[in-house]
Amino acid sequence: MPELRKDPISGRWVIISIERGKRPSDFGMRVSTKKGGFCAFCEGNEHTTPPEILAIRPDKSKRDTPGWTLRVVSNKFPALNIEGQLNRVGEGIFDKMNGVGAHEIIIECPDHNLTLSTMPVKSVEDALCVFYDRITDLKKDSRLKYVLVFKNEGDDAGASLEHSHSQLIALPIVPHLVQEEIEHAKQYYNYKERCIFCDIIRQETEKGTRVISENEDFIALAPFAPRSPFETLILPKNHKSSFIPDGRFNLLAQILQKTLRQIDKVLNMPPYNMMIHTSPFENETNDYYHWHIEIIPKLTKIAGFEWGSGFYINPTPPEEAAKFMREVEI
C-alpha cells in the first residue's frame, strides 16, 4: 500500500511508494518509448493490460478483445490503491494515511499514431464524456474527495508510453493547488459577489489581446500570469462549477482539438501536460468556482528558483503567445 504523507511545513501532501521503492540504480534507466515496438494500448493486446473498466464498442464486441474505439483500464503501476481503509494516523509530529484512491488510464483511440490533435473529433468528445462517467462513478466511493483528470503528451512531459492516453487519479483529499484556487475564488466571491472566472472572461473578451479562440459555449485564453510560455486555459463561457457535459461536449471537443492543433503548429509538436480542474465532490455546485482545462507546453525547465520560491520565470508574454496561436493556419 502506498502512503500519503503531509509535509507539516509546506502543507503539501506526497504519495510515497513504500513496497516497491526505487533504489538508486533504478534512476537513469529510463524506459524510452520505442517507435514501432510492442504497445499494450494497441488493438489486439487487450490481454496485456489490467481488465477493462469501461469501453466504447460500437460493434458490441466482447470485453478485453479488439473492436473498441475507446478503452479505460486501471494503471498497471498505480500511484494509489483502490482497496483498503484510509487509517489516518500520526507519526509524532507528522500526519499520514494509506494511499487509497484510483489510478486509471483512458486510451482515447485505438490508432497508435494519432494524438488528441489528430484523432477524429468524435474520439475527443467520447474521451471527455468518459472522463465525466468515470468521475460520476468514483464519486460514489465515500473515501474519495476529488478526481484529477490529466494527460502527459510526449516523453519530456512525463509520458512513459507513446500511444496517446489520458489518466485520472481519484484522491482521498482535495489537492493543494485546487484548494488554493478555490480559496482565492471564494475570497473574491465574498468581496464582489461575482465569480472571478466569469469576471476574467468578461474582461478578456472586452480586451481581446489574450483571447485565442471561442465558440458558442467555450473560450480559450492565454492567462494573464502564465507559469510557462503558451500556457492556455479553456473555460465554459457561462458559469459552471463542475465538469458536466450538458450535451455540449462536442463544442468542448472542437475547441480543445483546435487549441492543441494551434500549439502543435506554432511550437512544432511540443510535449505538453493537460489538466482538468473542477469543484470537489463535497461542493460540486457553487457560485464561486468555475471548472476549466489547463494546458502547459513543456518548453522551460523547473530549476532552483522555481523550486525555492514558487515563482515562475516566463520568457514569452501571453499577449504574444495568444497572437501566434490566433494567427497560425491549422
Place this chain on the structure above:
Amino acid sequence: MPELRKDPISGRWVIISIERGKRPSDFGMRVSTKKGGFCAFCEGNEHTTPPEILAIRPDKSKRDTPGWTLRVVSNKFPALNIEGQLNRVGEGIFDKMNGVGAHEIIIECPDHNLTLSTMPVKSVEDALCVFYDRITDLKKDSRLKYVLVFKNEGDDAGASLEHSHSQLIALPIVPHLVQEEIEHAKQYYNYKERCIFCDIIRQETEKGTRVISENEDFIALAPFAPRSPFETLILPKNHKSSFIPDGRFNLLAQILQKTLRQIDKVLNMPPYNMMIHTSPFENETNDYYHWHIEIIPKLTKIAGFEWGSGFYINPTPPEEAAKFMREVEI
C-alpha cells in the same frame, strides 16, 4: 523592464520578460554546455562578464582581472532589473508591478572542473559567507523584501553554464512557497509555542531513521514527506530564524559538502537544485521560522498530475534514501 504579474486564482506571481520575449522558434534551440569550449566564468575571461560586484582576492589583484578565488557578478540576462520603481498597478481585475530586483551569480571557484562537492571546503565556506554578505547588502534597498539563494547543478537541473556557480534573486515580494512555510510555522507556534523545525529535529534525532549526518551545529535529514527521491534538508540544530554565519560557517560548509558527496556517490552525480530558505527582511529574528537548505536531486519528471494537483509522487521512501546516504563510503 520585466513585469511581475499575479495570477488572481492561484495567488502565484510570475516574472514575464516583456521586451526580449521568446518567439516560438527560440524553444528547442537549447545552448548545450560544451565541454572544453569558451567559459565566461573561467580565470582570464573576467572582461566577458558584467563588472564584478565583489570578489575574494588573496593576492590583492585588481577588479575584473585574474587572481580571485571567488567572484560575484550580475547575471548578464537578469530575470529582474535593479533600476526603477515598483509602480504597483492594476489591469482591471489583475495586479502587476515592474520587475525590480537583483539577479547575481556567485562563481565559487576559478577551476572549471570542480563542483561544490569536489572544490576545497574553504571555497564552500567562502561561498556561504558571500551569500550572507550579499543578502546583507541587498537588504539596504527598501524596495526589496527577500533574497533567494539557489544553485542549479547540471543541464537537466536548469544550469545553462557548466562552470559551477550559485545564484541569488532579490525580490520585491516574499515568494509564495516561503510565505506558505512561514504561515504553517506560525500556526504551529501559536498552538504549541515551539518552533516546528526544532520539534522536527528533536523527533528525527530520537528516531534516527531519516537522519543522514550531523555535526556540532548542523543536521542533514531526509524530510518525512519529500517531493523527490533523495531530497535532503540541512538545518542548524539550535533555533535560528535567519541565515547568519555566527562564525560557524565552516561547520555548515563541511556538512553541505559531505551531503553533496553522498548524493554524488549514491546517485552517480545527478543534476540537482539547491535552495536556501530564510526569514524575510521585515521579520528576520523570530521564534517560529528556522532557516534551512533544501537539496533536490533531479530524478523524476514533473508531469500533469503534479502540475494539476501540487501533489508529488515519490518512488523512494525517505527512510531508504537516508540509509543509502548514511552507508555510502565517500
